[in-house]
Amino acid sequence: EIRRYVALYLSIRQKFLQSRVLLNTRGVNNPFLRMCYELRVIPADLPPWIGLPVTFSESFRGHDCEWQLAFYYYLRRKGFNFKDVSRNQIRNYVSGLEESSEEQEKACMNYRNFLISVDVDSNQKAADFAEEKIVRLISERLLAKRYEN
DSSP states (O other): OHHHHHHHHHHHHHHHHHHHHHTOSSGGGSHHHHHHHHHTOOGGGOOTTSSOOOTTGGGSSSOHHHHHHHHHHHHHHHTOOGGGOOHHHHHHHHHTSTTOOHHHHHHHHHHHHHHHHTTOOTTOSSOSOOHHHHHHHHHHHHHHHHHHO
16 A cells, blocks of 8 residues: 555656646746756756655645755755754754745754655765655655544
């Protein structure tokens, strides 16, 4: 059952990334594409650890790829690794967003903590990020949801 969720997640993520390029009318004025350009990455080739369904990610308006790429972009510009970023620095990042919230801060912390737990470094482009890590994340989220109910 979880493998189906992962396959669905990966399919939706890929369709989102393709649509960002194909349906784009603003060119590099599109913030998502601008960040991809400045990071020198093709949207379809974003590392698989960008766009993960972490807890509290629903506090962001856009797709998980959008807010996680923006967070990653911020870290790269500041010269931080995921392991080096403190809660206070995440709070500073979130406070600079248009409609910042405590839930967004929690989402960024959960994202950061998950990446640290699976040894992803923010300087890696396509790190050895096996599908098993996505299975683990989705499994944890489903179990948490079942436990809440």
